[in-house]
Amino acid sequence: GYGYERCLYSMVRNQHCLSPMIEQEYVVDIAQLLPALEKAAENVSDDAWPVDRHIAAFIATRLEDDVEGQLMAMQNPSDEVEYSRAIISMLAVVQWRHGPDNLQNLSHWVARLMEPAVKVFHSKARRERVETEIPKLAKRGNLVELYNLINDEQERRKDQSEFVEAVAEYSEAESEVFDLESSGPARLEMAEKVGQQAAAFASTMIALLTVSALFLMHIF
Structure with missing residues (x-):
């Protein structure tokens, strides 16, 4: 969205979108973009993304909303989470502004x-709930709802908070187990020392009693 494509669509206002996915539809106006992608979606490969460099630049120069944040996120495709979220967000904004309301494909x-x-x-429960909702929302053809599903800030903060608490509880449990395991040898060593001291004390007492008994026998 920042290369020569951006310059082309900025300088030539009536330039149609040259993305190979929709070039044959001759999309000049932003309102024509999603209907063209809806048609292209009928025969697209599973691993193809619906926004390429041309479409990103076309949206950036034709849409009245600021999408610089999404474009920045798309500069790093290796971050699949932010990359996919940016693409869905960009398309959702276009649908919100220009329709159509139903884009099932x-x-x-x-x-x-x-x-x-x-x-x-x-x-896991939250992931499963989201995964269950995705096909339901897809049938309704609403990209805005799909985006809101994965970008619910309240749910994300709650999920993160619960995760931090779970990690803390796990760490505490691990620490307790470690203390118990590590204190075992120490307790055994202490028990041995106490046993040795008790045995020594008992031996001393027996010796004293024996000497006393012999002494008394000698006297009487």
Whole structure:
């Protein structure tokens, strides 16, 4: 979204989008973009992303909203979580502004690419709930709802808080187990010392009693 494509669409306002996915649809206006992607989604490969360099630049120069944050996140494809979230966010903003309301093909396409964003949740129950909701929302063709599902800040903070608490509890339990295990030899050593001291004391007492008995026998 920051290369020569951005310059092209900024300088030539009537330039149609040259993305190989939709070039044949001759998309000049931003409102034409999602219907073209909806059509392209019918025959797309499972691992293809619905936003390439041309589409990102086209959105950046044609959409009235600021998408610089999404473009920055897309500069690092190795971060699959933020990369997928940025793409879904960008398309959701376009649908919110320009429609159409129902984009089932595109929504199912996006839904297949949401796995990295779902994995960010630590809670297994929360991940399963989100995974269950995704196909339901995809059938409704609403990209905004799909994006909100994985970008619920309250849920993410709650998930992170619960994870931190779980880690703390686990660490505390591990520490207690370690203390018990490490104190075993120490307790055994102490018991041996006490036993040795008791045995020595008993031997001394027996010796004293024996001497006393012999002394008394000698007197009487």
